[in-house]
Amino acid sequence: MASELSISDPLVLLAQAAGLVGPAAATGGAAGGTNDLTRSQRVAAVGEPAPIVFCRRRADGGGVLLQPAATEARFTNNPTTNELTMSLQLVLAAGPIGQLQVRDVRQGPCLVGTLQQTYNQRAGTWTPGNFVTAVASPLTTWDVPVFCGTGGSYRGLTTASFVSSYDDDDDRWGWQINLFVRDGRPVVRLRDGLTGASNNWADLFLLLLRESLRIPDSLIDLPGLAVIAQFLEVNQLFCDVEIRQQSDLGSWLEQTAPKFLTHLSKTDGTVGLRPLLQLTAEGEVYIGPVEHVATFTADDMVAFEREWIPQSQRESIVAAVVWRQQDEGDVGLARTLLVGFADQLGVDAPTETFDLSDVCTTEIHAARFGAYQAARRYHISHTARLELRPGAFNATLQPGQIIRFYLPFSSSVGPGANVDTLYEIARITRPPDGAMVLDLVEHPIDSLGRSVVAVEVARAAAPGYSITQPRDNTSCNVNSPGDDSLVADVGQDLPNLPLDDAFQSPIGDAGDFSPSDWEYNDSINDWVDSNGNTLPEGWQQDGEGAWRPQQSGRPQQGVTEASSGIGDPSGVSAEDLVNNQEPRENLPVGIPAEGPYVGATVTAGTPPCQGGFIEWQRSDLDDASDGWDPIATGEAYEITGNDGGRYIRYTVNCPGDEPGVPYGSSVVFQAGTEDIPNLSPTQSVYVAATYQRGYGDTFAGTSCGQMRAVREVWNFAGTPVATQYQNIGNIGQQVISEGDFPSNTCLGSSFPNSRRRVRVTRNGSNIIDTGGVTIPLGGSTNLRWFLSTTPPSSYP
């Protein structure tokens, strides 16, 4: 077969792709910190996305100013004074956020009004409507909306009720409500394992991946994210953001990651983040001699080329980093921090703008980011492309790693200019023929072998100047700017809301007619519904009980005249029609003798048709007639805790099946609710987990249960944040002897901040863990386990 070498861009474009040359990163004004406070109140539009509010107020900054949209309103006036009272229903965020304080509530720039805030329902208890009445000799005829909204369930939303009064002739009622949020969406923080608000970009990255429901946790590099979380915390690269503009997830993550000196990565099949700089174990920027992962020489090389960046594009620039000074309880202020070499600042040097104002609220963050950009532009002189022979380093290299290329040569014309340069891998192309092409960016070092870019970033400092809020008049304040009491959590579910059916239109039954209320009428020899209507023309029941549109000119698969059911109801009861509209093959399920307990693996066997596959399904309720939801595919399925007490079956799907109508299905069984079969203990089992030749904990269990290897991902505070399991085996009557768990094969690659241990689940729900072994930073180890029916005299 022909192989193709696919390289998307010529080398000359690499400098642009790597951000070394090209237009300024931002061409417009600041994205954050420029809110128009007295704009007209924003009104929600059906179909717009609910924002994600992710922030955490700390002593040195943080928090987000929201300008929420209103969905409902209520207007009344005093029949004597014409004072207007306005109530607004506001949508603050998707998901819960922290409770606001009284001093965080503004209309325009003024601290006014009463706010109530709740989650998952409508805030406040008022009903929407315009109840303004005519008043004799008013100064103002209130021109307020008459279409005041209907309300909804507000499921999954944080909402707020804002109520305030306005004197006759006070036109400020229409100003925008501005809310300062100190604590956004709570998460389990990667760094300390606590649940609460976060302004760590790694936490937001993980939250968005999980919210997308597209990427299972097993494909997310949680240990790598924990390292990034530590790096961000140590370097104060914080993220306080309201995400309001819809976008596609991949692009947004890709564009946002560099703002935190990170880049999307893919390691061992998992996605995550990697730092743009080398780090110490503590998460600081590493400024020691650069360590490279590989050295390549002429022996490895097939081709090597370099492209120098023109001097016109390498002029040292001043990076104008736009960030947001976020004073406590107040509006954000967009600011610039100019970062550049000393001889460039204060003169008319080329300046490029980088807008971080949507996420960045600390000056040191802006300083470090600017130093990174300015230093790279100045110090990096060229890019390169290195093609390597097959077999050389193959799959172990990753983008972001540092390599050394050494190529001495001599010439009859004169001494050769030896190549001996460190490069950062920007891109790797691996054609199927086994060769490898590395797109490289020079990694400049100083005389001590240190990365000059890293040194500049580590040395970056914030001036520490805070601008006083440029506001002359606060006389409009009614509430105290020092009132830090929380707003009340008051809400209600509106009565008489339309049912879900009012807003839903299920599809997907085009291939399966559902005659749930059809009965066979002997007198007319046909099927009729409750209104006496006969079956739609062109529909027929196949031999397996499914209703399908009859296709002209060609018989349907599996349908014979004798079994079509139409006009021949013998042998097919109405109950069968209702409950068994899908094929019934009563295929067997391989269930362990102990029963389908949680953790047991049930099997379906091989599909009887070439190209077929097995789909496992679960009834969502305890009633199997409620419908079947797909839960997994494959010839075997492990019962999980989510299956407990539910009905399970599988379907066989073959090529040529009608859409939605499988070839056959299995008998239905009910999953157990316990972890293990309820067998009587017959033997004692002793388990030890040791770290290589060291000793671990010992305990006695029963003979019945399941033993698993467990990997726990720890944060730096020592709290587990994720756990992965792999079965060693079931402990039945047969005693397992001993074995190893190589750290790099059974549970994925080794990584820092992890712990491995053996877990045994006994009868009932008891879980016994060994003490486990902790993998040191950068370490790797095997987990040794030992199982015996008698107390061991020594451990392996």
Add this chain to the structure above:
Amino acid sequence: MARQTATYLSIIDPASEGVLRRWQQGYIGATVSWETAEWRYLPMEADGVTTGDPARMSVTVRVPAIADVLPIISEAFRRGWHAQVRTYEFDAFGGSDAPQATQTLISEHRGRLARMASPSPFTLEVEIGSIFGDDSTLLLPTILDSKRIGVPLRS
């Protein structure tokens, strides 16, 4: 020494991590054992893998549009299952009837099926996109629909 490569293609359900189908291209006409599983022979052609930006990575694989392939690929495309293509390099000196324990992984890519086409009746062309899926993966998944907010007020 004769170096050869073999490409392995598998279809994976990300919900269960179950592997639905396994094919290999390195051993003509044979079903081989590798990683405690059986891999059927399927002639296929894969582009090289370029890494550097996981959100934009993709690999195109061309396979015959046969009954063993088309239904499962169609189903994977519709359901958002993952496809994984891996290329191993090995020393074929002295014969290569089965995968060698010492073969070396030289490229690997896993992602959702971003594109599926049939340039001829006999060929299927599948683009394995990023793990994030295509551009339809929304950054903000919660929508203010009528059930949540009813009909909002109008100014």
